[in-house]
Amino acid sequence: MIAQQALLPPQSLLADREAEQMGERILIIEDEAAIADALIYALGSEGFEVHWCHLGRDGLDWLQHNPVDLLVLDVGLPDTSGFELCRQIRQFSTVPVMFLTARKEEVDRIVGLEIGADDYVVKPFSPREISARVRAILRRSRGPANGSPAPAEATASLFEHDQQRRRIRYHSHWLDLTRYEYLILSTLLQRPEHVLSREQLMDSAWDDPSANFDRVVDTHIKGIRAKLKRIEPAHDPIVTHRGLGYSLDLSNRQARQ
Numbered sequence: 233m234i235a236q237q238a239l240l241p242p243q244s245l246l247a248d249r250e251a252e253q254m255g256e257r258i259l260i261i262e263d264e265a266a267i268a269d270a271l272i273y274a275l276g277s278e279g280f281e282v283h284w285c286h287l288g289r290d291g292l293d294w295l296q297h298n299p300v301d302l303l304v305l306d307v308g309l310p311d312t313s314g315f316e317l318c319r320q321i322r323q324f325s326t327v328p329v330m331f332l333t334a335r336k337e338e339v340d341r342i343v344g345l346e347i348g349a350d351d352y353v354v355k356p357f358s359p360r361e362i363s364a365r366v367r368a369i370l371r372r373s374r375g376p377a378n379g380s381p382a383p384a385e386a387t388a389s390l391f392e393h394d395q396q397r398r399r400i401r402y403h404s405h406w407l408d409l410t411r412y413e414y415l416i417l418s419t420l421l422q423r424p425e426h427v428l429s430r431e432q433l434m435d436s437a438w439d440d441p442s443a444n445f446d447r448v449v450d451t452h453i454k455g456i457r458a459k460l461k462r463i464e465p466a467h468d469p470i471v472t473h474r475g476l477g478y479s480l481d482l483s484n485r486q487a488r489q
């Protein structure tokens with residue numbers, strides 16, 4: 233952390249802090265005006281700056297040209313599916329995405345596919361529920377409060393965690409992680425050498441505690457491992473503890489030197 237933050241010019245740190253204090257910007261991509269109106273009203277009255285696009289392509293264009301802190305994305309859009317749109321967005325952005333789904337079955341796809349969603353809500357929903365979830369996602373995506381210590385970063389030279397930009401470096405290479413992979417790996421990094429259960433890892437990455445999908449964690453761990461392996465094939469710092477969970481082993485940090 234120290235090294236990375238030192239690299240940032242002071243102005244950009246200042247700008248980040250200022251942005252955090254201003255209204256956070258939410259983009260809604262939803263074709264049903266009634267739903268969009270309810271969301272705009274609910275989120276707007278909580279102080280969020282809300283922009284609405286009713287087509288996927290307009291939303292994509294808006295995202296490419298405007299700062300957005302969170303995206304509320306309808307799965308069923310007239311010109312594309314929310315899943316496909318999310319995949320495209322993930323090519324260039326790690327913006328938190330909350331899906332709006334019309335059917336329960338779509339939830340399985342959100343969970344099962346690695347499309348990097350942060351949460352989902354099944355219609356019909358209450359605007360208040362959406363506001364609460366949006367706040368939770370934003371709180372989580374901001375990470376630990378500014379100035380709070382990040383113990384792992386001080387010790388883990390194998391990994392370098394840039395919390396401002398939500399990215400992690402491994403053996404000096406920036407990892408191209410999905411949202412879940414990032415959240416899981418950053419949770420492991422916060423408590424190196426500690427065994428964290430799948431539940432603990434899931435809690436850190438997922439708002440809905442009823443969504444208890446152990447295999448989802450395994451899938452994301454597999455994805456993280458593959459990415460780490462591409463950089464350093466000889467070493468797997470993630471340790472599996474059968475029936476317990478996972479931990480991060482930083483003891484091989486000199487492996488390369």
Ligand code: CA
Pocket residue numbers: 262263264306307308309310
């Ligand atoms: Ca729709």
